[in-house]
Amino acid sequence: MEPLTIENARVFDGTGLTPPRPVHIDRGRIVADPVRGARTIDAGAGALLPGLIDTHLHVQARAALESCGHWGVTTALDMATPRPRETLSLRHRDGLTDLFSAGYPAVAPGSGPITAMGYPDHIAVPGPEAAEAFVASRARDGVDYLKILVEPAGPAGMSAFTPETVTALVRSAHSHGLKAIAHATSAAAYQMAVEAGTDVVTHVPLEAVISADLARRVLVTSPTLVMMRGIQTAVGSRLPLDYENARLSVRRLHEAGATVLAGTDANGDPSAPFSPPYGEAMHQELRLLVDAGLSPVEALRAATVRPAEVFGLADRGVIAVGRRADFLLTDDDPTTDIRATTRIRHVWSGGIQLR
Ligand SMILES: [Zn+2]
Incomplete structure (x- = not known):
């Protein structure tokens, strides 16, 4: 499982989307700092949801x-x-x-x-x-x-x-x-x-x-x-x-x-x-x-x-350091139009890209 940085993502923080920022992933988890040799994906200011x-x-x-x-x-x-x-x-x-x-x-x-x-x-x-x-x-x-x-x-x-x-x-x-x-x-x-x-x-x-x-x-x-x-x-x-x-x-x-x-x-x-x-x-x-x-x-x-x-799943549900790298990256903003959740660009589960 290679380390990864998702750059330029507007992250769903539970209340709305943040300004574009990077999210770093190592060994299937979200980490605070960039990892040496990490592959980089540009989210293009898409919405990164848990x-x-x-x-x-x-x-x-x-x-x-x-x-x-x-x-x-x-x-x-x-x-x-x-x-x-x-x-x-x-x-x-x-x-x-x-x-x-x-x-x-x-x-x-x-x-x-x-x-x-x-x-x-x-x-x-x-x-x-x-x-x-x-x-x-x-x-x-x-x-x-x-x-x-x-x-x-x-x-x-x-x-x-x-x-x-x-x-x-x-x-x-x-x-x-x-x-x-x-x-x-x-x-x-x-x-x-x-x-x-x-x-x-x-x-x-x-x-x-x-x-x-x-x-x-x-x-x-x-x-x-x-x-x-x-x-x-x-x-x-x-x-x-x-x-x-x-x-x-x-x-x-x-x-x-x-x-x-x-x-x-x-x-x-x-x-x-x-x-x-x-x-x-x-x-x-x-x-x-x-x-x-x-x-x-x-x-x-x-x-x-x-x-x-x-359900007591303390390792997921929010995008935060230490949590599983489970994500859904969408083109548009589902916090203003829920239909945007189907315009999916990528999906990761435990840091592994599924789509
Ligand atoms: Zn049933």
Whole structure:
């Protein structure tokens, strides 16, 4: 990995772009001073952003990570996989988007992931008494956090946990040092996820706007608007679903002070209602977050510094000395027009150029 200097870059510092300046890289990290013999790239006063972090996708193949890298997504947080051995083996490879994984998700017996999505029967958690054994098993797998499908029985048929089971899963996760991420696509599920103390709630309801009272109690959300819009398009005419409810819920959550994270739910699952494309969907998500009321700077923070803070990824998310050299270099300024994130000139992950 050769040392590198990116010259003449307007650096996204979390609030805006700096005047053009050099950024020095050595052994995959940002360093303070120029390194002797470093190769130099002229950024041409383009915008240098921290590599994007997709806080919700599903990865089972290397090609998914290659597509992420092409689009400037340098960190991928897998939020459940039916093949944990394959997924976990793709983590932390040089020259590839850096992957983290939940492994198997916590689901109720007979729920959609088991009957329709290829997850094995044996992972089902029948009640609170089974929570600790399930979480201990995930910890032995070496997962990075726990995913819990919090969903009352309904049209989606995704799960049917009692509040007691969700609470027990969250307690066990925390006792193993794992964050608990809740899948929730209805107001009732959001409520259950919040009351159980989950750390992040992902998705957002399509059936109704969540109440202001509930919004105030949500700490962190990864709404996956691009997925919710895709579901509405795929099945909305058969069910009382409306993307506008998702959009207004995000607006309400943001205004209530919840931390909003960028996530796409990109997947390669033929049984999924919709499959946002790896990497590319992140740019659609950023636009939808702006459409839902975040400023372009807030949307960029939702894809960089915010997820790094929430998931404890202290080595990334901002461009600063000591951090990983994960970057996305764009021609134009996405802090004034979020659509500029797709005009990508180069991408680096851990100091290795991917594009
Ligand atoms: Zn998902």
